[in-house]
Amino acid sequence: MDDGLISQQQPQLAMGNSILGGPAREKAQTIVENMAARHESQLLAWKWLKQAMKAIPPTDAEEAALWELVSRVRHERY
Numbered sequence: 001m002d003d004g005l006i007s008q009q010q011p012q013l014a015m016g017n018s019i020l021g022g023p024a025r026e027k028a029q030t031i032v033e034n035m036a037a038r039h040e041s042q043l044l045a046w047k048w049l050k051q052a053m054k055a056i057p058p059t060d061a062e063e064a065a066l067w068e069l070v071s072r073v074r075h076e077r078y
Contacts, residue, residue, distance in 0.1 A: 058066060 053066075
């Protein structure tokens with residue numbers, strides 16, 4: 001193994017760059033923007049469901065189905 005090549009690669013990798021000079025990973029800002037957009041979209045869906053349930057209360061069967069769905073979502077998230 002060529003120690004010279006490895007020592008040349010170390011500073012590039014430490015700066016977040018690949019050997020080819022491109023970004024080795026996403027920037028934190030990009031991840032935050034993508035996660036915020038995803039959660040905003042999900043929040044819209046939850047708000048709609050909340051309003052729909054106020055307008056038309058679920059039947060016992062619908063309530064049971066919603067409970068299963070919400071419990072699964074909660075479990076997957078945590």
